[in-house]
Amino acid sequence: MIKIGILGAGRVGEAFLKGLKPLHEEGKIFVAASHRRLERREELGRKYSLKIFSSNDELVQSSDIVVITLKPDQFRSLAESMKRKALFKDKTVISVMAGITLNELYEKGGIERAFRIMPTLGVINQNGLMAMCASSLIQPQDWMDVESILSALGDVVRLEEDKFAAFTALGGSGPAYVALLMESLVDSGVTIGLSRSISKKIVEHLFESLVGLVEIYEHPVHLKEAVMSPNGTTAQGLLYLESTGVKGNIIQAVIKAYQRAREME
Ligand SMILES: NC(=O)C1=CN([C@@H]2O[C@H](COP(=O)(O)OP(=O)(O)OC[C@H]3O[C@@H](n4cnc5c(N)ncnc54)[C@H](OP(=O)(O)O)[C@@H]3O)[C@@H](O)[C@H]2O)C=CC1
């Protein structure tokens, strides 16, 4: 049975624990994790009834596949000693860390067999989208095994490593942009006299129904035209948005995030 260890189970690491637990319970894989704080280990142990190690080294030693869910700098500070101990020899690693390239995994951590993935936060409720690339030692069977495991957390797309910064800027950071838009719309409802609860209900409905509407209208532009009546309310709202350069600003925001993602590599 494949043994999977989640190294540094924070927000994304916990999403992996939660998403993979059903496969663990069905006896298809064995899942464990590590964390540096006792309080967090106890919390995860209580919630998932899985083994949570205090020692990262022991977790790695007892795993076939190690999912590294540390922050990039937390990994960088641990990597050298792990490389010295040759901990990752014969292990397969899945890294979710923004800006850590396959080459850096090898150079700093001595990790030869690696998948680099970039998940969206949707993995928290098994509804993520994950970009995935791999080092040259990874074989077709490894791809199939890992894709099958990751499908418990959402959809997987194979992507060239040189497109990871772009995926990170749009998909990885994306939930934050959409959350900001959502927050602004809820505040706008309150500003024009609606209670916060009804405003929130309207905005939640708008987001929930949007994907279905775009499917029906086939393109966001056609959806926009369907809502926009001659001399109506939508035309006035859109005129203001367009005059403030909202579309260019959103594109610029993603470009900024992309530049930062490139800098991190
Ligand atoms: N959040 C997101 O939307 C996305 C994040 N990512 C990537 O995922 C990674 C994790 O992000 P996220 O889950 O948000 O971050 P978190 O800070 O929630 O997770 C990292 C966890 O690792 C723990 N940790 C730190 N050092 C050690 C150590 N030496 N040994 C064991 N555990 C340790 C931290 O503990 P402590 O709580 O004590 O700091 C923390 O709980 C990042 O590299 C990020 O780039 C990728 C895509 C999306």
Ligand SMILES: O=C(O)[C@@H]1CCC=N1
């Ligand atoms: O902000 C970040 O750096 C990480 C990567 C994508 C989402 N969070």
